[in-house]
Amino acid sequence: MAKNRRHFGIVTVLIVICTFVVYWVLDSVLLKPAAAVLEAGPIDYLFDLHIWLIAFLFALVAVFMCYALIVFRARGDEGDGEHIHGNGTLEIIWTVVPCFVVIYFAWISTTMLIDLSRPNPDEYVVNAEGRQWSWLFTYPESGAVTPDLVLPVDTPIRMDLTSDDVLHNFWVPEFRVKQDTVPGMVTHVRFTPTIIGDYVLRCAELCGTNHSGMLATVRVVSAEDFQLWQSEQLAQVQE
Amino acid sequence: MxxxxxxxxxxxxxxxxxxxxxxxxxxxxxxxxxxxxxxxxxxxxxxxxxxxxxxxxxxxxxxxxxxxxxxxxxPLHHGPPVDKPAWTRYFSVDYNHKVIGVQYTVWGILLLMVGGTVAMIFRTELARSGLQFLGLDLYNSFIGMHGMIMIFAILLGVGGMANYLVPLMIGAEDMAFPRLNALGFWFNVPGSVLLLLSLFVGGWDAGWTAYPPLSARGPIGYQLFFLGVFAIGLSSIVGSLNLLVTLLRMRPEGMSLFRMPIFCWAVFATSLIQLTATQLIGTSFLMVSVQRALGMGFFDPRGILGEVSPMVGGGDPVLFQHLFWFYSHPAVYIFVLPGLGIVSELLPVFSRKPLFGYKWIALSSMAIAIVGFLVWGHHMFVSGYNDILRIPFMYATLLVAIPTGVKFFSWLGTIWGGKVHFDTPMLFVLGAISVFLIGGLTGPILATVPTDFPLHDSYFVVGHFHATMFGGFVFPFFAALYYWFPKVTGRMYNETLGKIHFFIMTPAFWVQTLGQMGVGVMGMRRRIADYDPTLGAGQIESWQLAVTIAGFAIAFGVMLMLWNFFQNAEVGAAAGDNPWRSRSPEWQIPSPVPEHSFPAPLHVVGEPYDYGLADAGYVTTASTGDD
Structure with missing residues (x-):
C-alpha cells in the first residue's frame, strides 16, 4: 500500500506536468482562422476550455498507462500479477465525477447556444440561396441581388438561407458559425462581423461535382462604405 | 476439378x-x-x-x-466436403462456424485492402493542392467508396471475430442456426460486388451518407450502392439474431451471464444494436431508391428534383437524415464495441491479472449500446432541424463519455499491479487504447454545439472518426488476428515482423489523425477534391503531405502483417495449444481447433479471469460421470 502511495505521488506530478505540456503543444500547433465576428469570442473560449480538458484527460490516461507499463512490466518471470478483481468505490468515483464534468460542459454550452441564436431586433437581414455551385445574395432592404456577399461591420446580421437544388452549407471559417441550406425551407444563421476585410464563404456540405469550388467572396465594409454600396446597388436596380 | x-x-x-x-x-x-x-x-x-x-x-x-x-x-454435414479437396470448403457454403468465421475475416481483409487502396489514391491527390490526376466526379465517388467499403470491411471483420470466437468461448458445438449463419455470410459477397460495380455505372458522388436531394439526382451507380448496402444490412440482421440466440441459449452449465468471457458481452451489445437499428439504413436507402425509380417524392420538397421520373414533391430532405443516422450513429458502436471487447479480453492475459471491474465493463457496453440510440441528432446540429433539439442531443451525446471513461479507467486498473508482457497482440491492444483515447477525447468538443459550429463537416471530424475507427476496430482487430492466428492455423506468426508492423503503424496513425484534425481546425472542409493552399497561414500543404506519407506507412504496415500471416500459415513454428497461457475455453483445446471443437460438454467451475490465483479453474471438460 505504501508502495502504491509512492507510485500515485509520482504519477500525479507527471500528470500535472504532462497536462501543461500537452496544452501548450496543442495551443501552439492548432492554427485557428482569425476571429472576425463577435460570436467567435464565446466559441473560442469554449474551444479553449475543451483543449484544457483534452490535455488533462490525455495526460491522466497516458501517464497512468505508460507508468504502469514500465513499473509493472514482466521482468522475465512467468508469474502472475496481483489477484485483484476490482474496486467498487473507484468505479463509482470514475462514473460520478465525469457525470458532473459533462453536465457542466453541457450546461455552459446550452446557455452559450441560447445566446448565440437569440434574435436581435436590430439585425440586418440578407437572403442567401445556394445552388450548384454558386451563391446568390438578395438584400430585402434594397432589392439588390449579388453573387458576392457585402456586409456592414459591427451590425448584427441574420442570414436567411435556402437552396435551389441540393443541400449546401454556409460557412466562413473566420465567422465560426455554420448552417446547412435546405431546399424547401429557410434556415437561419446569426453573427456580427467585427473586422473589416475580405473573407471566403465555403460551402461545407457535399453538393456534387464542384463542391470544393463553391466559394463566394464576403466583404465586410464600414457602415459608410456599406451605405454607399447599397445606394449604388439601388441605383442599378432602379435602372 | x-x-x-x-x-x-x-x-x-x-x-x-x-x-x-x-x-x-x-x-x-x-x-x-x-x-x-x-x-x-x-x-x-x-x-x-x-x-x-x-x-x-x-x-x-x-x-x-x-x-x-x-x-x-x-442432415447437417460435418467436416470437409466428401469428394473435393478440403480447402474448397472455404470457397463454398459450409455450416461450421469456424469456417464461416474465417470466410468473414478473409473477405473483410480483402475489402479492407480495396478500401485502403482507394484511400491511398485520393490521399496522393491531396498531398498537394490543385488537381493532379483525379477528376472532381471521380474524387467524389472515391471518398464515398472508401467510406462504404471500409464499413463493409468492418462489419465483416466484426462478423468474423464473433462467429469464430463466440461458440468457442462459451463452449458451444456451433452457432444456434448454422444455415442462417452461412446465409448471413453469403449476403456479403453479392453486396460487395454490387458496391464495386456501381463505380462502373457512373459511381455515386454524395459520400457514404448519400444525402438526398443530391443522391436522388446522381448517376445510376446509386441504385447499385443502395442495394449493395441493403444486402449487407440483411447479413447484419440475420447474423446478430443468430449471435443473440447463441449467447442466450447455448451457454454451458454454470456459465452465468457474468461468467462469460468479456468479449461475449461486447458481441451481445453489438448484436442488440444490429438487430434493431439496421432496418433504418435499409429503409432510408430503399426510400431514395424508390424515389428515383418510381417518382415517390419522400425526400423531395418541391417536385423539381427528378430527372428519371417527374416528381410531385411534398417530401423532406431532413427526414432522410433522421432515418439514416438512427442506424448510422449506433453503427459506430457496432464497429467499436467488439474491438473494445477484444481490448478487455486480451489485457488480463498479457497483464497476468484479473480484468478490473468485470461487471462495470460488461454493463458499460450495454450502456453505450442504449445511449447510442439517443444521440443520432448530433450529426444534424447544423442541418436545419428544430433548434431546440440540439440541446437534448448534446446532453445525450456527452453522456456517452461516461461508460467510455469507465472502460478506460478499468483497463488502467487491469494493467496496474500486473506483470505485463509485450507480445505483438498486446502491443496492438495498447496501440488501440492510445488511438481510441485520441478519438474519444476529440468527441466532446464536437458534442457541444457552439464548438461544433466551426468543426462540423470540417477535416477535424475526419480525424476524429478515423481515430475512433482505428482505435475501436482496426487496432483491436489486428490484435485479434495476431492473437488467434495460432489458434486458427496451429502455427506462430513471426514476432519480429509483428513488432515492426506495430512500430511503423502506430506513430504513423498518430501523425495521420492529428494531421487531419489540424487541417480541419485551419478551416479545411471535408470531402473536397481540392483545398485552399493559403489556409493555416500557408502551412496546410506540408500538413497534408505528412498525412499522406503517414497513410502510406500504415498501408505498408498492413502489407507486412498480411505477408507475415501468409508466409507462416503453413510453415510457421508449431504454436502449441495455449501459447498465451490464457484461461479462456478456446485455448484449452487443440490448435487448430478440430471439427467438433469440444470433446465433451463444458462445465464452468470458476471465474474467467482469475489470473494470480493458484489452482483456480474456469472451465473443465471432465465428464461428471453419469451423462
Missing amino acids: SLFTLGIARGLLGQVLGMVIGMLLTCAVRILLGWEAWAAEPAWTVGAVCSIIGFLLGVGSLDDWLKWTKGIPT
Whole structure:
C-alpha cells in the first residue's frame, strides 16, 4: 500500500506536468482562422476550455498507462500479477465525477447556444440561396441581388438561407458559425462581423461535382462604405 | 476439378445470370406497357435485386431450405466436403462456424485492402493542392467508396471475430442456426460486388451518407450502392439474431451471464444494436431508391428534383437524415464495441491479472449500446432541424463519455499491479487504447454545439472518426488476428515482423489523425477534391503531405502483417495449444481447433479471469460421470 502511495505521488506530478505540456503543444500547433465576428469570442473560449480538458484527460490516461507499463512490466518471470478483481468505490468515483464534468460542459454550452441564436431586433437581414455551385445574395432592404456577399461591420446580421437544388452549407471559417441550406425551407444563421476585410464563404456540405469550388467572396465594409454600396446597388436596380 | 465445384464461382455466375434476367424482365414489362424497351436505371435496379437472389441460389445457400419445402430432409454435414479437396470448403457454403468465421475475416481483409487502396489514391491527390490526376466526379465517388467499403470491411471483420470466437468461448458445438449463419455470410459477397460495380455505372458522388436531394439526382451507380448496402444490412440482421440466440441459449452449465468471457458481452451489445437499428439504413436507402425509380417524392420538397421520373414533391430532405443516422450513429458502436471487447479480453492475459471491474465493463457496453440510440441528432446540429433539439442531443451525446471513461479507467486498473508482457497482440491492444483515447477525447468538443459550429463537416471530424475507427476496430482487430492466428492455423506468426508492423503503424496513425484534425481546425472542409493552399497561414500543404506519407506507412504496415500471416500459415513454428497461457475455453483445446471443437460438454467451475490465483479453474471438460 505504501508502495502504491509512492507510485500515485509520482504519477500525479507527471500528470500535472504532462497536462501543461500537452496544452501548450496543442495551443501552439492548432492554427485557428482569425476571429472576425463577435460570436467567435464565446466559441473560442469554449474551444479553449475543451483543449484544457483534452490535455488533462490525455495526460491522466497516458501517464497512468505508460507508468504502469514500465513499473509493472514482466521482468522475465512467468508469474502472475496481483489477484485483484476490482474496486467498487473507484468505479463509482470514475462514473460520478465525469457525470458532473459533462453536465457542466453541457450546461455552459446550452446557455452559450441560447445566446448565440437569440434574435436581435436590430439585425440586418440578407437572403442567401445556394445552388450548384454558386451563391446568390438578395438584400430585402434594397432589392439588390449579388453573387458576392457585402456586409456592414459591427451590425448584427441574420442570414436567411435556402437552396435551389441540393443541400449546401454556409460557412466562413473566420465567422465560426455554420448552417446547412435546405431546399424547401429557410434556415437561419446569426453573427456580427467585427473586422473589416475580405473573407471566403465555403460551402461545407457535399453538393456534387464542384463542391470544393463553391466559394463566394464576403466583404465586410464600414457602415459608410456599406451605405454607399447599397445606394449604388439601388441605383442599378432602379435602372 | 472444374472451377464450378467452388460455390463462390457458381454464385458469381448466378449473380450475372440474375442481373441479365432482371434486366430482361424489366424490358418485357416496359414493352407490355407500350414504353421504350430499354431504360437504364430501372433495368439496373431490378437486375441488381435479381442478382442478389441469383448469387444465393448459385452458391447454394438456399439449397437446404428449398429442399425442406419439398419435404426432403437435409442432415447437417460435418467436416470437409466428401469428394473435393478440403480447402474448397472455404470457397463454398459450409455450416461450421469456424469456417464461416474465417470466410468473414478473409473477405473483410480483402475489402479492407480495396478500401485502403482507394484511400491511398485520393490521399496522393491531396498531398498537394490543385488537381493532379483525379477528376472532381471521380474524387467524389472515391471518398464515398472508401467510406462504404471500409464499413463493409468492418462489419465483416466484426462478423468474423464473433462467429469464430463466440461458440468457442462459451463452449458451444456451433452457432444456434448454422444455415442462417452461412446465409448471413453469403449476403456479403453479392453486396460487395454490387458496391464495386456501381463505380462502373457512373459511381455515386454524395459520400457514404448519400444525402438526398443530391443522391436522388446522381448517376445510376446509386441504385447499385443502395442495394449493395441493403444486402449487407440483411447479413447484419440475420447474423446478430443468430449471435443473440447463441449467447442466450447455448451457454454451458454454470456459465452465468457474468461468467462469460468479456468479449461475449461486447458481441451481445453489438448484436442488440444490429438487430434493431439496421432496418433504418435499409429503409432510408430503399426510400431514395424508390424515389428515383418510381417518382415517390419522400425526400423531395418541391417536385423539381427528378430527372428519371417527374416528381410531385411534398417530401423532406431532413427526414432522410433522421432515418439514416438512427442506424448510422449506433453503427459506430457496432464497429467499436467488439474491438473494445477484444481490448478487455486480451489485457488480463498479457497483464497476468484479473480484468478490473468485470461487471462495470460488461454493463458499460450495454450502456453505450442504449445511449447510442439517443444521440443520432448530433450529426444534424447544423442541418436545419428544430433548434431546440440540439440541446437534448448534446446532453445525450456527452453522456456517452461516461461508460467510455469507465472502460478506460478499468483497463488502467487491469494493467496496474500486473506483470505485463509485450507480445505483438498486446502491443496492438495498447496501440488501440492510445488511438481510441485520441478519438474519444476529440468527441466532446464536437458534442457541444457552439464548438461544433466551426468543426462540423470540417477535416477535424475526419480525424476524429478515423481515430475512433482505428482505435475501436482496426487496432483491436489486428490484435485479434495476431492473437488467434495460432489458434486458427496451429502455427506462430513471426514476432519480429509483428513488432515492426506495430512500430511503423502506430506513430504513423498518430501523425495521420492529428494531421487531419489540424487541417480541419485551419478551416479545411471535408470531402473536397481540392483545398485552399493559403489556409493555416500557408502551412496546410506540408500538413497534408505528412498525412499522406503517414497513410502510406500504415498501408505498408498492413502489407507486412498480411505477408507475415501468409508466409507462416503453413510453415510457421508449431504454436502449441495455449501459447498465451490464457484461461479462456478456446485455448484449452487443440490448435487448430478440430471439427467438433469440444470433446465433451463444458462445465464452468470458476471465474474467467482469475489470473494470480493458484489452482483456480474456469472451465473443465471432465465428464461428471453419469451423462
